[in-house]
Amino acid sequence: MTWEVALILSADGLANGAVYLLAGLGLVLVFSVTRVVFVPFGDVIAFSALTLAAFEAGRTPPTIGLVLTLALLALAAELWRLARRREFARMPRALLLWGLLPALPCVFAWAVAGRTLPAVVTIVASIALVVPIAPLIARVALQPIADASVLVLLIASLALHFLLSGLGLLFFGPEGFRTEPLVGGALTLPGGFPVSAQTLLMIAAAIVLSGLFYLLFERTLHGKALRATAINRVGARLVGIRPARTAALAYGGASLLAGLIGVLVAPVTTMYYDSGFIIGLKAFVAAIIGGLSSYPLTAAGALAVGLVESFASFWSGALKDVIVFGMLIPVLLLRSLLVARVEDEEEEIDG
Amino acid sequence: MSTALLEIGGLHVSYGRVEAVHGVSVALLPRQIVSVIGPNGAGKTTLLAAAMGLLPSLGTLRFEGEDLHGLDVEARVERGLCLVPERRELFGELSVQDNLQLGAYAGRLRRDALRRRLDSVYQRFPRLAERRAQRASTLSGGERQMLTLGRALMSAPRLLMLDEPSLGLAPLIVSEILAIVRGLRDDGVAILLVEQNARIALESSDYGYVLETGEIALAGESAALAGDPRVRATYLGGGTDDE
16 A cells, blocks of 8 residues: 555545544444434435435425424324423423424525525535424433433334335435535645545534534533533433433434534435444444443544545455444453443442 | 521322422521431431432422422522532532532522622632632542532522531531531521531521431420430430541
8 A cells, every 4th residue: 555545544434433533423422321222323414315316306304394293293192291391381381492493494495485595505505404303202212211311212112213214215215316525626635635524624614513512511501411421410400401301402413413414425325214323233233332321532533433434445445344334343352341330439438 | 586597398209100308397497507417318408309309299388488388499599599418519520619509590680790790709718719710629638628619609608508518527527517507507507407417517506306217306495405405315416426
């Protein structure tokens, strides 16, 4: 391998790693707050990419119908819960939160569709349209079983993935789409090595968003409430933090990340209704490296996954996924060796 | 007699099919410290968990006349109930200051109001001010109990329920904490104190209940209760077992 090839592979790997990084942050965010391995994350990525493709083709994205259907289901679930507990005073608020709020991006998307507008408007519309998806499906299917075991939650989450993937096929059809490049051209690094602007954009997006993530969790009370729920659910409830509300926030954040990823990858990858799954799966490897709890380790893991994938595809295209998922074995071995020590520490804290 | 702040009447609490509390009645007036003493496993913690809404219960459960059964834990926090649990339930990986700020989460305070409340807690617990940037998990047992109390005070509770505040703490720290608790009563907070250590509980409270195998065995003014021969024999008798 020449120096030049290594540089190209590295740039490619970092761009992929940036995507896995964002997806990994989303998965860790959801898992640490709700203990759900959020498999449908990848589907939201695909929906965002396909929504943008629909906008570009001048069609009304079918996502609108999907979001409105989910909103109706979530609203019905919420009203039913309130009616059973006779908390009628809270119903207008529920109507606003679960009915009107998800409808807003739908209206926006409706207004945008079919017009020739600057790309940034359709991109914002695409992302905004997929943001309600994760909170809504979670409200319908995951919140009622929020106290179940991690395994039960994983199975429910997996079922949701298959459901959403099926809905994706129904709404978007089996064709693949690629969207217009967000940015054109390339930058030449010193030494005459070209890096495409799209690659730089993906890496920059990952850096900026992880910075925002850090600020959110370190500087705002709501961010700290999310962390508190992840650290100690009983403690969080005792200070008045509602797990259902923090869960909705976490799902919303994850959905937003998925939307951004969809828009970022759509110009460089042909996206099908089920293309998001493999991205989510690789991000999951990164999240496992981070123990499904540490954001910095997940970020490092994501970059490692991106680089390994990129170099593996150079040596053996057929085996690249095997190599990436094979990374899990040493990581899990190492983790299982470390876990025993962590448990000892926890006992000390309780005592 | 003024109306009760907290009224627990004929309360039954079960874990699944096993009933741990059988028809317990406890009343608490404003600005009163009421202690519940009894042996391990008598149902003291269960009683507090039910009052807080962590466990479902049957019977009368009223706070300032309002039925608590329809309210979840978070809504009870918003009403001014606050539980300081035996297991502390701190946010170990967050800083002392973050733990305290989250204590006021239910109050949705503005920045300056939050600041003032934080300052008042630091005034009461200067040790926490010194350690404000430290992770909660690095604190000593006594400091951790102070942080739990401080976090509870951040919610400006009307009723503070303390579960075994003396557990695992050195006698000197226990008396420090109980002095703070009595100071809170003087500031208008009612306190429901659950303790295995009957001596310190009866010394610090106005009224006391003895809970045995899920039922109230005895009740009375704390001073009278401390003089009761049965209490003396079972809970205060012989040695000064302060563990």
